[in-house]
Amino acid sequence: MALSTGRFGPRYGTRTKKIVAAIEAVQKGKLNCPYCERSALRRVAAGIWTCRKCGVKFAGGAYTPRSATAEAIAKSAQG
Numbered sequence: 001m002a003l004s005t006g007r008f009g010p011r012y013g014t015r016t017k018k019i020v021a022a023i024e025a026v027q028k029g030k031l032n033c034p035y036c037e038r039s040a041l042r043r044v045a046a047g048i049w050t051c052r053k054c055g056v057k058f059a060g061g062a063y064t065p066r067s068a069t070a071e072a073i074a075k076s077a078q079g
C-alpha cells in the first residue's frame, strides 16, 4: 500500500493510521458525502460536517465524518 501514513512507521496501529489518513483526506478536501456521495465534505467544527454540494449537515466524529456513534445512528435511522 502506498498510503501517505507510511512515514509514521510501524509503531502506530491500524486504527491510528486510518484516522490519520481520514484527517489528511479532510484537509485535502477528498472526503465523500455519505448522502450525495460527492467529494464535497467539509468539517465545520469538531464533530460537525457539512456538504458543499447537497448542503447536508450532520454530526460525526471529531476528526472523521463517521464515528462509531454516527454509524449506530445511521443504522437505526435506516431501519
Ligand SMILES: [Zn+2]
Pocket: 033, 034, 035, 036, 037, 038, 040, 051, 052, 053, 054, 055, 056
Ligand atoms: Zn452531499
